[in-house]
Amino acid sequence: MNELWRSLGLEGKRAIIIHHDDLGLTHAQEQAYERLGLPTGSVMVPGPWAPRPRQGDLGVHVTLTSEWPAPRLRPLTGGASLRDAAGYLPATLEAAWRQLDPGEAAAEMRAQLEAALALGIDVTHLDTHMGAVLRPDLAAAYHSLAVEHRLPALLPDEASYEMLPEPFRQDLVALCERSPLPRLRIVDGYHIPPAERKAWYCDTLSRLGPGVYHLIHHAAVPTDEGRALADWEGRQADLEALQDPDVRRVLAEFVLITYRDVRDALRRVM
Template sequence: MAGVRLVVQGDDFGMCHAVNVGTVQAFREGIVTQVSTMAACPWFTEAAALAREFGIPLGVHQTLTCEWDFLRWRPLTSGASLVGPDGTFLRTVADAQAAVTHEDAVRELSAQVEKFTAEGLTIGYLDVHMGASVPSAYDEVSAAVGKPFIYSPVEAQRFGSISTLSDQTDKKAWVLEYLDKLTPGVHLLVTHCAAAQPELGALHRPGSDTYRWAEEYRLSDQEIVLDPAIRQAIEDRGIELTTVQEAF
């Protein structure tokens, strides 16, 4: 499998302490190569300190939404279109697409970049939390920062995410098959890692739309990226682990 390069990304760094702890472990002991970091979130300062300590390659996980019931974060700026009645970000991409203006989005995403760089962190790339709410704003901020918006250079057919596989799918088997099918070029595999801490179960109401994202998906992703058999499969297939910054 000569010429196959794989970026393994951990999302939502800075969201909460459990995600920070799990993501650091996934980078240091597992196969995660780069980490998307949320500057608007309450645990960003800890994430920044951990990134500096362990030399973690980072991207800005641009966020215009907040999906949780009990963990709610606010914009860094005052754009009225960014928030719901409680003053926090809107809950869904669809809500944000319907409400957020280009101007408010650019101002907010630029502030997130500024907060990121104020911590002395190097930006390797930019991407988006949950989904693209205002595509024109991501393009403008990416051009201003001079860093790639990650979903542009990595072709769609080379993108994989292990977090939302169906209940009937064996996650480990899926990843092994995914690795088998990789072709020469740069591929992106997205994960959402977290340590098994009570904090995760407190993010949501039981049965809410996002409850499986809070704990179940993250803990199973953590298990996969730390699995020695997955790393061995990568080595056996001659796949090079890399980052977007190194690859483009």
């Protein structure tokens, strides 16, 4: 895909997509998206705030799990394997990978994409909540959906291969290596302690060499609703870091691009 980056004038440069995960989940996420003014994110279509009108560079955050006590998320389709005993999406990756039927999961992914389009979202990409599509048969369906719609899809990059679940690694690497879709280098500070988050942004981003990067963040405003999520302190830390002048100066050293840029370049060659 070097020719795609060349077509965007990015060869030899440091380019970054700043990606807001979990839009549609809470109003706190939506408020942070508006405050930051950074266009790229992805929407959890089963989330209660998914229908909220918003402008930007938006994808579908393919959602096959419901990890929080509230809000709990239900699938859009009727497959029995998509549900726990209470009718919600499974709470953990392990439960999802144990029970999901590949055909039912593929139908749910398609329904989430079609629902986003019906909401008027000009879908620019796909990515995945909690990495739930990494079971190889689910990954194949996710990849096929992206190729069918000529959409970039977040896939593991070479630096992430060693972190892939061992039983899945060989098949996933093979899928990634033969994919016609561009891959970005993933930068994710989710597990960095909140008090260290700003320093992590500055230090990590400053050390990156030439390449095209997907920077994941989960910024949310610390309202009562936002604090209902167990990881709210990290979400607040992302919001504060991405508003901080020092972090903004480091980000200004990159070429800021969007998935719309990548999607449109991809569609010129696919």
